Amino acid sequence: MSAPKNMFKQALIKGEQQIGCWMSFAESVTAEIMGTAGFDWLVIDGEHAPNDIRSIRDQLTALASSASHPVVRVPVGETWLIKMVLDAGAQTVLVPVVESAAQAQDLVRGCRYPPDGVRGVGAAASRATMYGSTSDYIQTADQEICLLLQVETRAGVAALDDILQVEGVDGVFIGPADLSTDMGYKGNSAAPEVRAVIADALARIKAAGKAPGILATNDEARQAYLDMGAQFLAVGIDVMLLAQAARALAGQWKPS
Template sequence: MPAPVNRFKAALAAGQMQYGCWAGFGDAYPTEVMSTAGFDWLVIDGEHAPNDIRSIMAQLQVLEGKPDSHPVVRLPMGEAWLIKQALDIGAQTLLIPMVESAEQARDLVRAMRYPPEGIRGSGAALARASRFSAIPDYIRTANDQMCLLVQVETVKGIAALDDILAVEGVDGVFIGPSDLAADMGHRGDSAQPEVRAVIKDALGRIAASDKAAGILAVDHDTAVTYRDWGAQFLAVGIDVVLLARAARDLAARWTKG
């Protein structure tokens, strides 16, 4: 029995549009609620949300077997030891922030693969990823199902974008508009014309390559623009923000009327 097929990776390779949403509560219950919405993918955020390896695992468990909502785990950094842990608990798709060079991207590719293609430790016998040894061919087949998405979100990363796009084993490049805007001197304002021009150029270059282009937008018009510029895996919301907005709108309707 081989490793489970990564449907999200296959969809990206086939050029299919994938709409997603952030899961930022750090808890399995709201992530399970989000899985009923019909998004193609959900980001279990370990960078800016209060997640650890156990809470990430709990969310992977509630998403397992769902026809939609493929889990994309965003780690706080691209450390090999943390990548190993994330893959062993069952993640197949990782989103790694602050990638700024082809060398860094190549290191991430190797961290996600068993030898000889990589450096992932082969302790899958006791790992959830192999269903605790119930998938006898896991180690021999897992490499092909690993999906690496790298975040390019600094001026230095943008300068290295073409080199990053040439790295075999990178499946997609995600532009981080907020961090990019901050690095360009426009903290909190990715709508600045200068920033938008860089984003448009970057998405276009990624879309013209053999990688998928990704990005996040929290308002509809910006999301449509990013899609028109070439985004293929497009996050269109953040669960925490969706709840906060709905709650504030409801309270305002009753308390400020």
């Protein structure tokens, strides 16, 4: 039995638009709820949400029967962390703050088994192989892993063309909040100067044959990024969705 087909990766290769959402609750029950919403992909956020390897595993399990593909964002691009989330069953990994081709090459190697990479060969007892029942996992896993890199600093943008030449990088995700702050705009990703850099970066990613991605949390930004050519777009964050809906409901019905 081979590793499961990564349909999200296949969609990116085909150029299909993929609409997703961020998950920051770090809870399996909310992941399961989000999995019923109809998104193409969902991010299990290990960088800014209170996740550990157990909660990541539990959310992967909660999404196993969902049509929404789980993307795990690791907190940093360390080989040992990537190995852990892959062994937990992740097939798509998002790595923040990538700023060089050399870093990108190291991340590709971290996702692959020897001799092409350095991923530890110990998945037989893990969820990735369904505890040994996926007999040909080691032989077939590499081709189903999807590696997405976040470019979100001026240094990353400067190195973008080199990063895009690295074989094994499937997509590049622009981090608008970090990029705008690094550019001196303190999170204002709508600043014209920031928008210009984002538009140029998305175009360069697409021209290089990689999938361009980004996150937006309001309709104006969502449409702007789609118009710029974003292929995989996250259109919200679960915590923000709950907070906004709850506050609106309270404001509508609570006596003033």
